[in-house]
Amino acid sequence: MNIVITGGSGFVGSYLCENLINDGHKIVVIDNLLTGSTENIKQFMDNENFIFMEHDVQNHIEIEDEVDYVLHFASAASPKAYTEHPVNTLKAGSVGTINTLGLAKKHKAEYLLASTSEVYGDPLVSPQNEEYWGNVNPNGERSMYDEAKRFAEAAVATYARSYNLRTKIVRIFNTYGPRMQLNDGRVVTNFIVQALKDEDITIYGDGSQTRSFSFVEDTVDGILSLMRSNEYDVFNIGNPNEFKVLTLAEKIIKLTNSNSKIIFKPLPSDDPKQRKPDITKAINKLNWEPRINLDDGLKITIDWINKELIRE
Ligand SMILES: NC(=O)c1ccc[n+]([C@@H]2O[C@H](COP(=O)([O-])OP(=O)(O)OC[C@H]3O[C@@H](n4cnc5c(N)ncnc54)[C@H](O)[C@@H]3O)[C@@H](O)[C@H]2O)c1
The missing domain is CATH 3.40.50.720 (NAD(P)-binding Rossmann-like Domain)
Structure with missing residues (x-):
């Protein structure tokens, strides 16, 4: 085609x-x-x-x-x-x-x-x-x-x-994954870059908001x-496994062996409190469902971001 x-x-x-x-x-x-x-x-x-x-x-x-x-x-x-x-x-x-x-x-x-x-x-x-x-x-x-x-x-x-x-x-x-822009403020890249640089990890709100990655x-x-x-x-x-943003930060600190500390800043307006797809329709009609769990996906992404930071 x-x-x-x-x-x-x-x-x-x-x-x-x-x-x-x-x-x-x-x-x-x-x-x-x-x-x-x-x-x-x-x-x-x-x-x-x-x-x-x-x-x-x-x-x-x-x-x-x-x-x-x-x-x-x-x-x-x-x-x-x-x-x-x-x-x-x-x-x-x-x-x-x-x-x-x-x-x-x-x-x-x-x-x-x-x-x-x-x-x-x-x-x-x-x-x-x-x-x-x-x-x-x-x-x-x-x-x-x-x-x-x-x-x-x-x-x-x-x-x-x-x-x-x-x-x-x-x-x-x-x-999320390799080839994301490192500076565009998305939560996964933000946290990984901050963790790899041992900088404070910024959570907007108290981190109880959930996302599925x-x-x-x-x-x-x-x-x-x-x-x-x-x-x-x-x-x-999308992936229906739901994680608190705070849990994501903790996972990334662990996977990168980082010394970063978590700090909290005010939540921006209209930030959704939860996001979780129901993918029943895709499973039934497209015979599709996600296969890669968060830890494995994060490891691949951390490796890629690490190389990008070294290149910079
Ligand atoms: N990545 C996600 O988590 C996510 C989630 C929901 C929806 N989407 C959708 O998927 C699509 C791709 O997202 P992405 O994450 O790859 O973002 P991205 O920013 O990496 O890619 C978007 C691309 O569109 C181009 N672009 C932007 N405005 C344009 C314009 N006016 N004319 C021509 N090109 C233009 C950009 O240069 C870029 O190459 C978007 O439509 C986005 O809304 C992505």
Whole structure:
């Protein structure tokens, strides 16, 4: 297939490129390098089945060759990144989704949207299954991301109904692993970098808020399972094992043999108190479930971050 991946030079996108190129597909990456890096895709740059287009998805997208599949992953994805680039984030999820849907419509291509657990906001039910409509502050400090993704889902559903487009939506939950940006404020990288440098580990709030962490290979496996399936629907992909943020910090201190101390800072507004995916639908319909436990995933990530810090 000829596959367009927006955001393909980012963390998750680069693993999709790797898997799909290895499966023999031709890939066009569209990315403005806002938070991604050509470092993540440098191994494919000379591959005849790979094209990189530096382009912002908020601008019209024109591709002459056939397109069979569009994966829309372009968006700042961490609270730090979307706070630094609020308007681009808003537009990547809104205008960018319309532009990529237009591309799929023109080429009669299938379409897969990277949505997020953030569409559930600060959830009033736990775990969250795909039927839950969420609890989101429409004009809060994270709304440029949450609401853009909610709009993106609405756009995908509307194009599917109006133009018979074959579309899928994956709601990705907290994913970590090698190739994450080290300075973008996500909790796993923050803690590991602080621990490896023996700096204080900063927890926002009292650390009792919970998160569920999915290792990137599991998440990507889930996304590819959805892509390859005949399911044109919405799926949660993530790891349902829930951990307190404090427990994560303690685990990382132990795994890195660090002398770091844990310090507590005020919780930012609209920070969700709990996040836990219900993945029953993915297990039953995609025959997928995560395989890598937190300790094993953390060890791989710690090794990678250690090497990155030495390189710096
Ligand atoms: N990693 C996670 O835990 C997670 C969780 C939920 C959802 N997601 C979604 O998965 C997707 C990828 O996330 P990631 O973690 O790989 O983040 P990332 O920041 O590493 O990757 C995003 C990529 O999109 C590109 N991009 C951003 N805005 C763009 C624009 N306007 N035009 C073109 N390219 C643009 C960036 O340069 C980057 O390469 C995002 O849509 C994100 O919302 C990720």
